[in-house]
Amino acid sequence: MAQVKVLNMAGEAVGEMNLNDAIFGIEPNAYAVQAVVKNYLANQRQGTQSAKDRGEVRGGGRKPFRQKGTGRHRQGSSTDPSQIGGGVVFAPKPRSYRYTLNKKLRRLALKSVLSAKVADNELIVVDELKFEEPKTKAMVEVLKNINAEKKALIVMDEKDVNVVKSAANIQGVRTALVGTMNVYEIVNHYSLILTKAAAEKIEEVYA
16 A cells, blocks of 8 residues: 655644555556546537528628629629638537546546556645635645645545635635546646545545
């Protein structure tokens, strides 16, 4: 089993935690991670783009110019895609880009990115994150203490409003719960910060 140090908010080691190799110690599967990230980004698309094809453009009733003698190519309609103000060929229309992946692949991808974070020493476990009141300055100090000043994802077992608000105004820092964390967010952040309770809950849910 992989072992990681458990830090307090001052950045001091207060113990060690054994991580389940079935979740934090597998060989990362690059295909699964790529598939899940692609799926996540596709599902975020609004699909609201729209353009008119030649049948929807206003006009086209009369021939725009005479057949011969103008020095231009012959043209029978102003709605033709080759004309300025004409329709668009294969015009995009509103549609959904959503699709689903099976649960087994999504779990494999999540375990892969968690294992990669451990292997790259980018996983940080803290005994707890508690603030008496929302304080951005206090959160910045904590991140500095635990060497997570780059982009960081903080994962908690339960929502703590003070923690969420303290991190909200820090560029590159996001918060999530065990049930809402996703592969894209983990990959997109340099440091993954787990509270000890969150790490235990991940092992309980995904073991």
